[in-house]
Amino acid sequence: MRNIWTIANREYKHYFISPIAYIVALLILLVLGIYFLLILFQVASSAYYMGTTTPPSTDDILGLMPFLLLFAVPALTMRLLADEHRAGTLELLLTSPVHDWELIIGKWLGAFLFLLTIIGITLIFPIILNYWLVEPGIDQVLMLSNYLGLILLIAAFLSIGTAISALFKNQIAALFATMVTLFFFWYLIGWPAYVMQSGGEIFRYLSMSTHFFDGFLSGSVSLGDIIYYISWTVLGLFVGTAAIEMRRWQ
Amino acid sequence: MIRAIGLTKDYGSRRAIENLSFEAKQGEVVGFLGPNGAGKTTTMRILTGFMPPTYGTAEVAGFDIMNESIEVRRRVGYLPETVPLYPDMTVFEYLKFMADLRHIPDAEEMVDDALEMVRMTQRAEGYIANLSKGMRQRVGLAQALLHRPEVLILDEPTIGLDPAQVVEVRSVIREIGKERTVLLSTHILSEAQQLCDRVLIINKGRIVTEDSPENLQARLMGAERAVLRVKGEAEDLLPTVSKIKGIQDIKVRADGALEFQFASGMDVRPEVAKAVVKANFDLLELSPITLSLEEIFLELTRDNAPVKKGARDA
Numbered sequence A: 001m002r003n004i005w006t007i008a009n010r011e012y013k014h015y016f017i018s019p020i021a022y023i024v025a026l027l028i029l030l031v032l033g034i035y036f037l038l039i040l041f042q043v044a045s046s047a048y049y050m051g052t053t054t055p056p057s058t059d060d061i062l063g064l065m066p067f068l069l070l071f072a073v074p075a076l077t078m079r080l081l082a083d084e085h086r087a088g089t090l091e092l093l094l095t096s097p098v099h100d101w102e103l104i105i106g107k108w109l110g111a112f113l114f115l116l117t118i119i120g121i122t123l124i125f126p127i128i129l130n131y132w133l134v135e136p137g138i139d140q141v142l143m144l145s146n147y148l149g150l151i152l153l154i155a156a157f158l159s160i161g162t163a164i165s166a167l168f169k170n171q172i173a174a175l176f177a178t179m180v181t182l183f184f185f186w187y188l189i190g191w192p193a194y195v196m197q198s199g200g201e202i203f204r205y206l207s208m209s210t211h212f213f214d215g216f217l218s219g220s221v222s223l224g225d226i227i228y229y230i231s232w233t234v235l236g237l238f239v240g241t242a243a244i245e246m247r248r249w250q
Numbered sequence B: 001m002i003r004a005i006g007l008t009k010d011y012g013s014r015r016a017i018e019n020l021s022f023e024a025k026q027g028e029v030v031g032f033l034g035p036n037g038a039g040k041t042t043t044m045r046i047l048t049g050f051m052p053p054t055y056g057t058a059e060v061a062g063f064d065i066m067n068e069s070i071e072v073r074r075r076v077g078y079l080p081e082t083v084p085l086y087p088d089m090t091v092f093e094y095l096k097f098m099a100d101l102r103h104i105p106d107a108e109e110m111v112d113d114a115l116e117m118v119r120m121t122q123r124a125e126g127y128i129a130n131l132s133k134g135m136r137q138r139v140g141l142a143q144a145l146l147h148r149p150e151v152l153i154l155d156e157p158t159i160g161l162d163p164a165q166v167v168e169v170r171s172v173i174r175e176i177g178k179e180r181t182v183l184l185s186t187h188i189l190s191e192a193q194q195l196c197d198r199v200l201i202i203n204k205g206r207i208v209t210e211d212s213p214e215n216l217q218a219r220l221m222g223a224e225r226a227v228l229r230v231k232g233e234a235e236d237l238l239p240t241v242s243k244i245k246g247i248q249d250i251k252v253r254a255d256g257a258l259e260f261q262f263a264s265g266m267d268v269r270p271e272v273a274k275a276v277v278k279a280n281f282d283l284l285e286l287s288p289i290t291l292s293l294e295e296i297f298l299e300l301t302r303d304n305a306p307v308k309k310g311a312r313d314a
Helices: A002-015 A019-050 A058-062 A065-077 A079-087 A089-094 A100-122 A124-133 A140-167 A171-186 A188-195 A201-206 A208-218 A223-249 B040-047 B069-075 B091-101 B107-117 B133-145 B163-177 B189-195 B213-221 B234-242 B269-278 B293-301
Strands: B002-011 B014-024 B029-033 B055-060 B076-079 B151-155 B181-186 B198-203 B206-211 B223-230 B247-252 B258-263 B283-289
Touching: A002 A100, A002 B091, A019 A058, A019 A065, A019 A100, A019 A124, A058 A124, A058 A140, A058 A208, A065 A100, A065 A140, A065 A171, A079 A089, A079 A100, A079 A140, A079 A171, A079 A223, A089 A100, A089 A223, A100 A124, A100 A140, A100 A223, A140 A171, A140 A208, A140 A223, A171 A188, A171 A208, A188 A201, A208 A223, B002 B040, B014 B040, B014 B055, B014 B181, B014 B198, B014 B206, B029 B040, B029 B163, B029 B189, B040 B055, B040 B151, B040 B181, B069 B076, B076 B133, B091 B107, B091 B133, B107 B133, B133 B151, B133 B163, B151 B163, B163 B181, B163 B189, B181 B189, B198 B213, B198 B293, B206 B213, B223 B234, B223 B269, B234 B247, B234 B258, B234 B269, B269 B283
Parallel strands: B029 B181, B029 B198, B076 B151, B151 B181
Antiparallel strands: B002 B014, B002 B055, B198 B206, B223 B258, B223 B283, B247 B258
């Protein structure tokens, strides 16, 4: 566990001196901020013109997050192991008394903590809604469900990115491979469910977006959805570890 | 202690090392010599647990490299050929990170000691990105020494250092080699001659020969050669010297000295000295000509070089 923390700590600190990490953080917060203002504007105008108000909630804002993460996660994970391989520092880590799984989990955890920090900053939106804009306050259970889903989704996305980074020596290749994989499991895999007359349910189940939008974002937390994202996370970490092990045998 | 038994490594269809066996004892500095692509780095990577061999096994510090890899890695200090550093970290942060991965107690103190050993204390707070190549090499060496390893494996440890730093690093290695096992690869043959108790010459993935640098010189020569220099024309001594029993292949060198050959173990130099004095010549020099390690290296690693007596078909 100590090695995992040592590696995670280095990764986490590295993000704070990395321009890419700053750009990612800035874009997420900027886009979400603009989106938040647009939602407020829309609510205000519908109240003005139609006299009806549906108070904004966290799911309105966080619904955009998966789309942003499809780009942010590959940018954050691309260098995790690919760059260690390119720079030769992987040799240093693989000859240190560190298990391959500790290395992978440590890398993943560093990125996870960084994204959690950004997610922590997004709490400002529900706080603004709760204390200043929505009377008598937002639905906090819904908010917790949204954030739980988001955290689990980030864990799963990052583990896929970490695994792919372990497979490549070139960061850019890792970036695109992660992006394509995430897009596939977010959008494409669910499509047959809309086309097929029967038997499409499996594709619907496999789609990462179904569990997020139909589950966590709508406020219904099910054990199945939690297990689904945890399974992805474990699978990604397992594949990443296997990729490192494979590299040793090459 | 290192004991390699029949190490073989295949990269796809290419065999990098074949059936390599050797030992390095505690308190011994063993040099690994060989041309580029001979298999030195591959062997070192196997011994440090970076990758497994295709066949064979090895014991390092009493642990099996395959089944007890973590224990091996705990006890080995390794400086790879390309010094693995994080440019975004300061020297101290980097060494502290490595010390934490090794669970070193009193990590900060050990980092300070390692920095002192490689004379980098003054640059501890400097970023690695701003260091010269020589300084980076020294930081890499500090990383390898950090945990006072039982076994130190160094791939080209003095490459990129200036002459003063080379002397310092060699003295550090010599000091460590007194108590621990050191395996180092080098292209600088004089370095192997100065540092190593034993030299393994490796070519095309096989150990061509192994011995102490001195024994290698003696063994390879078979016949020994000597040079004779006197005051005046040495050529005048040709008739006198050629009569001495055991002397072969006498020639006059461009510098006026005489060079001759005699069978190993039949040192004719006392007779030569007596003959020179008897002929009323003033003797200036009568010394053996030894092959440098460079010559031995070239001799043994050229294509179709015969494997010399005592060489292990490792």
